[in-house]
Amino acid sequence: MNDRIVITGLGVLSPNGIGVKKFTSAIRKGKSGIKFYPELREHAFRCQIGGVPALSEKDRLAFLEKHQIQEVFSTGITYGCIAAAQAWKDSGLAFPKASDGADYTSGCIFGTGSNGIEATHYGIALRESGQDTRKGNPRALPQAINSAVSAYIAKILGLGNQVTSNASACNTGTEAILMAFEKIRSGAATRMLVGSSESNSPYVWGPFDSMFATAHGFNDRPQKASRPMDKDAAGFVPSSGAGALVLESLSTAQKRGARIYAEILGGHINSGGQRGKGTMTIGNVNGMVRCIRNGLKSCGVLPGQIDLISGHLSSTIGDITEINAWVKALNRKGTDFPYINSMKSMIGHCLSASGSIESVAAVLQLYHGFIHPSINADELHPEIGQLIAHDCVPPKAIMDIALDIVCKISFGFGDVNSCLVLKKFKA
Amino acid sequence: MSKNTRVVITGLGVCSPIGTGLKAFKAGLKKGISGIRYHEILEQQNYRCHIGGLPLLEQKQIDAFTKQYGLVKMKGTGIIYGCMAGLEAWYDAGLELLPSKSSQAAWDYGCIFGTCTNGIDAIDYGISLVDTGNVRKMGGRTAQQAMNSGVSAYLGGIIGIGNQLTTNSSSCITGVEAALEGFNRIREGKSSIVLVGSAESSHHNVWGGYDGMTLYDDFYALAKGYNDRPEKGSCPMSTGANGLVPGSGGGAMVLESLQSAQKRGARIYGELLGGSLICGAQRAGGTMTINNRQSMEDVIGFALEAAKISPDEIDLVCGHLPSYIMDVYEVQALAGALKRKGNDFPYINALKSMTGHCFAASSSLELVATALQLQDQFIHPTLNAEQLDQEIAAIVPRSKVPLKSIKKRLNIVAKTSYGFGDVAGCVMVRHWPEGVK
Numbered sequence: 023m024n025d026r027i028v029i030t031g032l033g034v035l036s037p038n039g040i041g042v043k044k045f046t047s048a049i050r051k052g053k054s055g056i057k058f059y060p061e062l063r064e065h066a067f068r069c070q071i072g073g074v075p076a077l078s079e080k081d082r083l084a085f086l087e088k089h090q091i092q093e094v095f096s097t098g099i100t101y102g103c104i105a106a107a108q109a110w111k112d113s114g115l116a117f118p119k120a121s122d123g124a125d126y127t128s129g130c131i132f133g134t135g136s137n138g139i140e141a142t143h144y145g146i147a148l149r150e151s152g153q154d155t156r157k158g159n160p161r162a163l164p165q166a167i168n169s170a171v172s173a174y175i176a177k178i179l180g181l182g183n184q185v186t187s188n189a190s191a192c193n194t195g196t197e198a199i200l201m202a203f204e205k206i207r208s209g210a211a212t213r214m215l216v217g218s219s220e221s222n223s224p225y226v227w228g229p230f231d232s233m234f235a236t237a238h239g240f241n242d243r244p245q246k247a248s249r250p251m252d253k254d255a256a257g258f259v260p261s262s263g264a265g266a267l268v269l270e271s272l273s274t275a276q277k278r279g280a281r282i283y284a285e286i287l288g289g290h291i292n293s294g295g296q297r298g299k300g301t302m303t304i305g306n307v308n309g310m311v312r313c314i315r316n317g318l319k320s321c322g323v324l325p326g327q328i329d330l331i332s333g334h335l336s337s338t339i340g341d342i343t344e345i346n347a348w349v350k351a352l353n354r355k356g357t358d359f360p361y362i363n364s365m366k367s368m369i370g371h372c373l374s375a376s377g378s379i380e381s382v383a384a385v386l387q388l389y390h391g392f393i394h395p396s397i398n399a400d401e402l403h404p405e406i407g408q409l410i411a412h413d414c415v416p417p418k419a420i421m422d423i424a425l426d427i428v429c430k431i432s433f434g435f436g437d438v439n440s441c442l443v444l445k446k447f448k449a
Numbered sequence: 450m451s452k453n454t455r456v457v458i459t460g461l462g463v464c465s466p467i468g469t470g471l472k473a474f475k476a477g478l479k480k481g482i483s484g485i486r487y488h489e490i491l492e493q494q495n496y497r498c499h500i501g502g503l504p505l506l507e508q509k510q511i512d513a514f515t516k517q518y519g520l521v522k523m524k525g526t527g528i529i530y531g532c533m534a535g536l537e538a539w540y541d542a543g544l545e546l547l548p549s550k551s552s553q554a555a556w557d558y559g560c561i562f563g564t565c566t567n568g569i570d571a572i573d574y575g576i577s578l579v580d581t582g583n584v585r586k587m588g589g590r591t592a593q594q595a596m597n598s599g600v601s602a603y604l605g606g607i608i609g610i611g612n613q614l615t616t617n618s619s620s621c622i623t624g625v626e627a628a629l630e631g632f633n634r635i636r637e638g639k640s641s642i643v644l645v646g647s648a649e650s651s652h653h654n655v656w657g658g659y660d661g662m663t664l665y666d667d668f669y670a671l672a673k674g675y676n677d678r679p680e681k682g683s684c685p686m687s688t689g690a691n692g693l694v695p696g697s698g699g700g701a702m703v704l705e706s707l708q709s710a711q712k713r714g715a716r717i718y719g720e721l722l723g724g725s726l727i728c729g730a731q732r733a734g735g736t737m738t739i740n741n742r743q744s745m746e747d748v749i750g751f752a753l754e755a756a757k758i759s760p761d762e763i764d765l766v767c768g769h770l771p772s773y774i775m776d777v778y779e780v781q782a783l784a785g786a787l788k789r790k791g792n793d794f795p796y797i798n799a800l801k802s803m804t805g806h807c808f809a810a811s812s813s814l815e816l817v818a819t820a821l822q823l824q825d826q827f828i829h830p831t832l833n834a835e836q837l838d839q840e841i842a843a844i845v846p847r848s849k850v851p852l853k854s855i856k857k858r859l860n861i862v863a864k865t866s867y868g869f870g871d872v873a874g875c876v877m878v879r880h881w882p883e884g885v886k
Contacts, residue, residue, distance in 0.1 A: 066582040124730035124744055135596040142572050145654045145661075149494060156497060156661060160669075163658035164737050164869055167565045168597045168618035173870025177731040182744065185728035185872055186619040186626060189597035197615060208637065225572065228579045229595055232587035293614035295547060295554025296606035302593050308553055309611065435593050436602025437554075438614050 027206050028447060030280040031113025031268030033105035033217070034382045037073030037261050037369040041108060046386050048368070050419045052395040054245035055369045056259050065224050069236035071244040073261025073370035074222045075101060089178045090120075093161035095144075098137030098221030101264035101375070102171040103178060106132065106215050109266040110179055114280055117179065124182025129211045131202045132172040132266070133187050133194035133218040135374035136226050141166035143225060171219055183211040191434030192334070193291075194218045195265060195377025196442050200289045202269050212274045219264030220375040227260040235303075236260055237337065248371075249398030250335035250364035251345070251406050251415060258336040259370030265378030267385070283389045287427075287443040288321030290314075294437040305340060305433050310347035314431065317441035318351075323427055325352035328360045330393055332384040332430040335364035336371050340433070342405045349409045359410040361420070363396035377432040381442065384430045388446050393420040456635045457881065458718040459710050460542025460703030462534035462646070463817045466502030466696050466804045470537065473505070475821050477803065479854045481830035483680035484804050485694055490653050496660040498671035500679035502696030502805035503651050504530055518607050522590040524574055527567035530699030530810070531600035531648030532607065535562060539608060539644060542703035543715055547609025554611025559640040561615055561630045562601040562701070563623035563647035565809040566655050571595040573654065600648055612640045621769070621806070621868035623647045624700060624813030625724070625876050631704045632721050632876075641709040646701030649810040656695040664738045664773070671695060672772065683806070684833035685770035685799035686780070686841050686850060693771045696805030700813030702820065717881040718820040722758065722861075724876030725751035735871040742778050744873050749786035749865065752875035758861060760787035763795045763877075765828055765862045767819045770799035771806050777840045779865060784844045794845050796857065802832040812866040812874070819862050823880045828857050 032042050037055025039045035048055070055073045062070040077100070085104055086092045094100055110117065118125070141162050148158050164170055169187040176185040184205065190197050195218035202214035220226065230236050237257040240247030248259040275282055294300040294309025318325065331348060335341050348362070349355045365380040372379055387393055399415045401407075430442040463470065466484025467477035477484070484502040491499040514533060515523045523529060539546075547555050571594035578587050593599050598616035605614040613634060619626050624647040631643035649655070659670045672692040675682030683694040710717055727748050729741025753760060766783060770776050780797070784790045800815045801807075807814055822828060830853050837850065859880055866874040 065579055065584055067584055120732065122732065124728060124732050124735075124741065126727060126747070129728070135598065136568060136572070138566065138568075139572060141658075142566075142569060142654065143576055145658050146573055146576060148661075149654065149657060154495060156495065158658075158661035160661055160663040161737075163662040166655075166658055167620050167869060169565065169620050169623075169868075169870055169872075172619070173731075173737060173872070176728045176870065177737070180730045180732065182728050182730050184626075184726040185730075185870065186617055186726070189616040189618060190614065191593075191596050191598050191602065194598075197613075204633070204637065208633065210633075224579055224584075225576050228575050228584045229571070229587055229592035232578075232584055233589035233592055235592070291613040291615075292556065293554060293605050293610050293612065295551075295609040295611045297547065297549070297554050297609055298552035300554075302602060302606055303589075306552070306554065312556065312611075434598070435596060436598055436605055436614060438598075438602070438605070 026272040027203055027269055027286045028272050028275050029267050029283045029385055030270055030275050031109040032382050033108030033266040034379055035075040035101045035105050035263045036379050037075055037263060040075055042112060049383055049394040052397045056244040056247060058244050067231045068238055069231055070241045071247055071259055075263045091174055096137055096140045096165045096221060098134055098219045099165060099171045099174055102132055102219035103174050105217055105264035105266035106175040107178060109268050113268040122180055125180050126182040127211060128181050128213040129183025130172050130175050130181045130185045130215045131188055131198045132175055133189055133198045133374055134171055135189055135191055137171050137221050138166040138168055139221050139223045139225050179215060190438045191436055192373055192376055193432045193434030193438045193440050194374040196381060196430055196432035196440035197291055199381055199442055200291055200440055203286050206269060206271055213270040215268055217266030217378040218374045220262045220373045222262035230260055246398055248337045248367050250337045250367050251341050251399045251402055253401045253403045255337040258338055261370035261372045263372045263375045263379055265375060265382045282447045284385045285445045285447045287445050289442040290317035290320055291440045296437045300437040303435055305343055305437050307343050307347050310439055311351045313439040313441045314351035317443055321443050323443055325354055327427045328429055329425045330428045331360055331362040332380055332428060333362050333364050334431050334433045336366050342403060345406050345409050355409050357411040359414045361393050362414055363394055367397040381430050384428050384444055388425050388428050388444055391423055391425060393423060395419050454636050455707035456632050456704055456721045457707050457710050458702050458820050459705045459715040460538040461817050461820055462537030462541060462701040464504045464530040464533045465698040465814050466504055469504055469506050478818055478829040481832055481854060483832055485679045485682055487679050494653060496657055498660055499676040500682050500694055501656055504698045524570040525567055525594045525599055526570055527564055527648040527650030528594060528600045528603055531562055532603055534646055534699035534701040535604045535644055538701035538703050555609045556611035557641045558610055559612030559634055559643040560601055560604050560610045561617055561627045561643060561645050562604055563617040563627045563809055564600050565618055565620055567600050567648060567650050568595040568597055569650050569652045569655055619868060619872050620870055621808055621811055622866040622872050622874040623809040624816060625866040625874035626726055628816055628876055629724050629726055635704060635706050642705045644703055647809045647813040648699030649697045649808045651697040659695055681833055683772050683802050685772045685802050685831060686776050686837055687834045688836045688838050690772040690776055692773050694805035696807040698807045698810045698814060700810055700817045702816060719823040719881050720879045722756035722877040722879055725755055726874045729871040731871045738869055740867050740871050745778055745782035746785045748873035748875045752877055756877035758877060760789060762861050763863045764859045765796040767815050767862055767864045768797055768799050769865050769867045771801055777838060780841045780844050790844045792846055794849050796828050796849050798829055798831045816864055819864050819878050823859055823862055826859055828855050830854050
């Protein structure tokens with residue numbers, strides 16, 4: 023049962039690139055995907071910038087037609103299905119025919135926080151328009167259900183093991199990976215398609231705008247707005263997209279001669295209980311420290327072995343808490359601190375999708391041996407600068423570096439945490 | 450810890466159309482009352498189906514609850530139901546809330562609490578403000594209620610949960626899935642106690658969506674022709690079953706390792722033996738809205754295997770039974786998987802005959818009902834099943850579908866659950882003899 027678990031396929035729809043190839047090139051270059059959106063100004067948002075994957079209408083329609091799911095109009099479901107199909111193909115797996123049975127050995131955990139938003143809006147608009155509510159589209163409703171994205175993915179890929187959608191706010195993507203890891207390790211499945219997605223909608227971003235969580239003062243300089251760890255970080259930049267990974271047992275992957283991107287060693291999922299300084303919206307540092315320590319302990323990795331941290335780092339006050347947690351958990355600081363970078367510096371905060379897109383980035387760095395830049399961290403926030411050297415935060419990509427252990431961490435509303443430990447694969 | 454860790458149910462909580470709180474719910478189950486009523490707003494909105502099941506709950510109870518737990522500007526009805534049921538289960542298990550001034554969380558206690566559409570109340574509110582250019586008036590409490598994990602996030606904060614805190618979502622099997630996920634966490638030694646459950650909001654848009662939806666061809670999802678006799682509308686297994694009656698509410702259980710329960714001297718309702726969660730992948734007749742019949746049968750077989758029990762050990766099936774053609778498919782799947790029919794068929798009942806279909810909350814409510822029936826050794830009635838559907842009657846004799854509650858020695862109950870997306874779940878629960886520690 024205690025087979026090793028590896029990653030054999032990747033898929034991504036990110037504001038700075040769609041597909042593994044374009045995404046890899048974008049993150050090497052430090053390309054920002056943040057833009058100004060006039061629609062947000064019309065809606066009187068404070069923050070009028072964001073990140074949206076550049077999916078063309080032509081590609082969107084072609085995908086839906088190919089997989090016979092033309093009724094899908096939720097952006098989050100569309101992103102999720104495309105990322106999942108990319109990962110499946112990237113893994114060298116075949117797309118089953120509709121006449122094939124369900125594959126009971128392969129499942130799906132694909133999370134989201136609010137993919138149902140478009141279908142919900144559709145229903146509300148129909149009601150409020152005074153039109154006949156009986157004339158609605160009968161295929162709209164299933165898209166309002168939070169698990170619709172995993173249901174559509176299962177249909178496309180013929181998945182017959184557990185098929186579900188998890189939700190733990192911005193922790194969702196990383197949590198999905200760890201939950202699937204446990205499924206395979208316990209022998210309940212041999213392969214899992216995992217990931218997460220978030221819809222592109224002002225209705226998703228609106229509540230964050232209203233609570234002053236989003237970046238302010240950068241509407242005229244969108245690409246400068248997301249600046250994790252920087253002294254001028256002033257809120258996160260909302261974005262959307264999807265990330266997907268194929269996880270499988272090493273024996274299955276080897277048997278079919280699959281390319282192996284990386285090995286998952288372990289990790290930990292917990293909550294800070296909204297105790298200490300933790301609340302619904304701010305993490306309890308004790309929970310974070312414990313999450314990191316238990317994550318390492320679960321696979322016997324020592325703090326000194328970590329080469330790179332792919333942070334949660336959203337460009338908010340939370341960055342300081344996160345660095346504090348890492349320094350305390352690893353007992354490493356100053357120049358001894360590992361490299362750390364933030365994917366959100368380029369693409370903003372993809373909310374539920376963030377953990378999976380950033381995990382895809384972490385895996386790519388490990389596999390290809392590079393560290394993507396953390397842009398806009400021009401001058402570290404003084405409280406961060408006291409703890410770690412600026413050299414640990416690369417402003418430009420570091421090419422050709424041998425990475426062995428990378429940690430990916432995610433946090434979310436509700437004071438929830440996930441820490442994932444990835445290793446360069448060696449047979 | 451190992452696969453030998455036994456997992457027991459030590460707390461229950463419920464907020465349902467036939468009663469809020471365990472006492473009222475149990476009394477409702479035994480009496481066989483209906484929670485289905487006519488709702489004027491549904492007629493005003495010009496929906497086809499004007500009946501549904503809302504939790505029996507007065508506004509002043511809600512106000513007192515939100516005040517007691519500091520749930521400021523709480524709009525999410527499903528979040529309230531989930532928190533009410535979750536906290537009742539927590540206290541019922543003899544557990545306490547972690548003091549708010551503690552800097553550590555309850556690291557060994559987790560919570561997996563599912564939903565499909567709990568965010569709807571906050572989303573509806575948010576959409577109207579965004580559309581009118583008033584996004585800034587939304588306030589700071591909307592995001593956490595609009596996100597799907599709102600219910601677990603609130604429960605986690607109130608209790609002080611320090612282990613995994615998450616929300617699962619798999620349409621109508623959400624409750625059974627949460628229970629099995631909690632079961633796995635305890636089995637794997639990752640947690641000693643997990644609060645599991647699920648909730649669904651009371652928002653007419655949730656029901657309205659189903660109202661406009663077809664399940665196959667031009668068969669609309671909700672019950673037809675019962676607007677003038679609401680209590681007859683939900684009639685699983687009957688000839689009159691022609692669509693589900695929508696409902697809402699929340700159900701919760703505290704799952705615990707036997708070791709932890711015994712150490713605390715906790716009361717044990719029953720033992721969770723295991724189960725299975727699969728998907729028919731929308732193949733072989735399965736679609737987004739109707740299940741693949743092979744997988745409906747297979748999930749029962751996998752659950753028997755996981756629970757290490759034989760088909761003849763099952764005394765009662767607490768069915769999914771939503772009150773349309775799926776009832777027939779489910780009974781046929783049971784007959785196929787258990788290889789039992791006629792007088793040999795186990796007892797079977799449908800909570801939805803009383804509460805309607807509470808969607809994501811349904812299988813949690815049905816698990817609470819399962820645990821109560823095991824504890825008190827009775828079988829709750831299935832309302833409106835006087836005239837069994839012909840295809841069901843060919844498998845199940847009249848006597849196995851009690852119309853009134855009966856006392857019965859029950860050892861093992863199977864809880865089946867099916868949902869949109871062609872997902873299937875089945876879990877086996879065993880009686881825990883009183884006095885056994």
